[in-house]
Amino acid sequence: MDDNGDAPLVDALTSLHSLLLGAPRLEELLAKLADVAAKVVEPPASCGITTRYDGQPRTIVSSDARASVADEYQYSLGEGPCLEALQQGVVVDVADYSSERRWPRYGDLAREAGVKASIALPLIVDGRSIGAMNLYGYDRPDTFSAADRERAAAYAEQASTTLAFAAGAVRQSQLSEQLEQALASRSVIDQALGLLMGQQRCDARTAFQLLRKHSQNNNRKLRDVAGALIVRHTGRPPVDSRAFESVSSGEAPPGGDGEQGPSRDGDTRT
The missing domain is CATH 1.10.10.10 (Winged helix-like DNA-binding domain superfamily/Winged helix DNA-binding domain)
Structure with missing residues (x-):
């Protein structure tokens, strides 16, 4: 990526690091995590962050209501890209929901909700998937470029560390x-x-x-x-x-x- 392509990622990481240095409340930290993630790609997407709670997938924070709805569809159906990212620890990319057939029931609901494309990235800590960062694009198919995917992956790595920190804060x-x-x-x-x-x-x-x-x-x-x-x-x-x-x-x-x-x-x- 060139310098201009790196700018959204640099801004995102700077914003997140500044927040961590300010010793924020847990709710503020998680909200910022999703808001900043949504702006890593261009144009900005909707972001939901999934983790396990009592053994079940849950959205702990989202940048807006649309991301929460898209996440919840997957939980209720037991299928979808964010669940695969969470469970298998792999990046799951959907370039165009109009032709997506891997998750028939979820695909129908996603299209009805206006989702054109998505990318789900696992949040890995110590080799274990502890969550997933789910980005949803509503403008057009193939929303996410190769540069977007690289920035999202780099941010997901930082988000994994931040989420582990947040979990430790809760336990403490x-x-x-x-x-x-x-x-x-x-x-x-x-x-x-x-x-x-x-x-x-x-x-x-x-x-x-x-x-x-x-x-x-x-x-x-x-x-x-x-x-x-x-x-x-x-x-x-x-x-x-x-x-x-x-x-x-x-x-x-x-x-x-x-x-x-x-x-x-x-x-x-x-």
Whole structure:
């Protein structure tokens, strides 16, 4: 390709790299991934990005509604170029839907939707297909030139890395959320144990055994039993573990204004 032919790809990769450096939200990153992909070819196409979710193909983002519709037709029928790209890890090119016969049912729907040509490119990470980038042309048959295909393939390679990054971010977010929930539960349980130790004049091990026994006898989660115990004996809900983090960082505890007065802390009864 000459310098002018490279311009759409250079612009696309520059735009994507700039976005990554800005530490975007996941939704913003995925939306940009599809929007930029649609502009890699000339004239711009519609783009849908397919990946597997719970074992089923799903469009996680698209540049417009037309791409989503074209993708969904394939999922519902179980046939089509994006599914072959996803499942077989190969580029699937359809130059002219008016003469396309590989997927009879999908071909009919694609023609009715105005699709003239398409190209589906696998998104490969560590030798495994994790998705497909689906470009749809609506202007004319043979929409995509050889230069378009080269640019799309180069962009798909970058998109694969970006999609893997996004998937890792989701897993990390889920892990962080689970950890935060675990820490919150631990904080509530510790507060309840402190109450029991004071009331029963016992050590932490004995207090925990009492709390666990009550949890098992009533078929309730340990955290819920601990929270109910705190409310019953103090008249207040458990202290959010984030309050301790806020205090240590000099911020106001969640739900408060940072001030302490008699109405909140003057009552020392247990």
